[in-house]
Amino acid sequence: MVAVMDRPDTSSATEADSAAEVSVDAPSPSNGLDAQAKFEQYIRPEMDILYRTAWSLTRNDADAQDLVQDTLVRAFRSLDRFDGRYPRAWLMTIMRNANINRVRKKTPDLLNDPDLTFERSTDFADTDDPETLVVEPQLDAAIEDAFALLSSDFRQVVELVDLNGLAYQEAAEVLEVPVGTVMSRLHRARGRIRDHLSTVGLDSEVR
Amino acid sequence: MMKLLRRLRGEMSCGEVLEVLQAHLDGEVDAETARKVAQHLDKCQLCDHEASVYTRIKSGLASKRRVLDPMILDQLDQFADRLVADGAPPAESD
Numbered sequence: 001m002v003a004v005m006d007r008p009d010t011s012s013a014t015e016a017d018s019a020a021e022v023s024v025d026a027p028s029p030s031n032g033l034d035a036q037a038k039f040e041q042y043i044r045p046e047m048d049i050l051y052r053t054a055w056s057l058t059r060n061d062a063d064a065q066d067l068v069q070d071t072l073v074r075a076f077r078s079l080d081r082f083d084g085r086y087p088r089a090w091l092m093t094i095m096r097n098a099n100i101n102r103v104r105k106k107t108p109d110l111l112n113d114p115d116l117t118f119e120r121s122t123d124f125a126d127t128d129d130p131e132t133l134v135v136e137p138q139l140d141a142a143i144e145d146a147f148a149l150l151s152s153d154f155r156q157v158v159e160l161v162d163l164n165g166l167a168y169q170e171a172a173e174v175l176e177v178p179v180g181t182v183m184s185r186l187h188r189a190r191g192r193i194r195d196h197l198s199t200v201g202l203d204s205e206v207r
Numbered sequence: 208m209m210k211l212l213r214r215l216r217g218e219m220s221c222g223e224v225l226e227v228l229q230a231h232l233d234g235e236v237d238a239e240t241a242r243k244v245a246q247h248l249d250k251c252q253l254c255d256h257e258a259s260v261y262t263r264i265k266s267g268l269a270s271k272r273r274v275l276d277p278m279i280l281d282q283l284d285q286f287a288d289r290l291v292a293d294g295a296p297p298a299e300s301d
Contacts, residue, residue, distance in 0.1 A: 036291050047283055051275055065279055069286050076295045143267035161233070162268035168235050187229045193264050206256070206263045 038079045042087035043072065050091060052164040053174055056156075057099050070098040092166070092173035135205045139197070146196035154189035161186055219243045224254050232261055 050071060054064035074094050075082075082090055147155065160171040161182075168186070172179040197203040213220060224247045230236050231244045248255045
C-alpha cells in the first residue's frame with residue numbers, strides 16, 4: 001500500500017555500499033563529456049540537499065562542507081557505475097559511508113545541538129485576522145516544544161524528512177536503517193507532536 | 208452494513224485511512240491509495256481534520272528549515288566545477 005515498496009530497498013544491504021562506493025583501485029571516470037554530463041544531471045541538482053543532510057550529520061558548517069566535498073569526490077569516482085536510478089538515494093548512501101569514514105566510528109552527535117533550537121516564527125504579518133495572528137504563533141511554539149521533547153532517534157528522522165526534505169528511502173540510506181524504521185519513527189514522532197497539540201488544546205484550532 | 212457497502216465500493220475505513228495518512232501527506236503512497244484516501248477525506252470531517260493537523264505540523268516543522276549560507280553553497284559549486292574539470296583526486300585508502 002505504501003509507495004516506498006516500489007523503490008529499491010538498499011538500506012540494509014551492504015551491496016548498496018559496494019554499488020555506491022568505488023574501490024580504491026577502480027579508475028575514476030574520465031574527464032570526458034559523459035562524466036561531466038552525468039555530474040550535472042545527477043549530482044549538481046542535489047547540492048542543497050547534500051549540504052542540509054551533511055549539516056544534520058555534523059552540526060557545523062566546516063565539517064558539513066568537508067563531508068559534502070568528500071561525498072562529491074566519491075560520487076564522481078563512482079559515476080561510471082551508477083545506473084541513473086534514484087540519484088538522491090545513491091548520494092545519501094555515499095554520504096553515509098563518507099561520514100562513517102570521517103568520524104571513524106564516533107557516534108555522530110545528531111540533534112543534540114543548541115543551534116537546532118527553533119527560532120520563534122513571527123512571520124504571520126500577512127494576515128489581518130486577529131485570531132490567526134494569535135493562534136498560528138502558538139501552534140508553531142507548541143510544535144517546537146513537542147519537537148524538543150522527542151527522543152534523539154525521533155528528532156533525527158523528523159529533521160531529515162520534514163526539515164531537510166528527504167524521502168523515506170533517502171532518509172533510510174543516510175541512517176542505514178530499513179525504510180520501515182524511518183516510517184515508524186517518523187509517524188510516531190509526529191503522533192507525539194499531534195498529541196501535544198491536543199494536550200495544550202490547540203489541535204482544534206487548526207483549520 | 209455500512210462497512211460491507213464500503214468494502215464493496217472499495218472505499219477505505221477511517222482506521223485504514225489514519226494508518227496511511229502520514230505517508231499519504233508525505234507523497235509516499237501509491238496512486239490508487241492516494242485516490243482512496245482523498246476520496247475518504249472529502250467525505251469524512253474527522254479524518255479531514257486529522258489531515259489538516261498533520262499538514263500543519265509538517266508545515267510548522269518545514270518552516271524551521273535551516274537557511275543555508277550562500278557563501279558555502281558557492282564554494283561547494285566552485286569545488287564541483289574543479290572536480291568536473293580536473294577529475295577526482297586519487298583515492299586514499301579508507
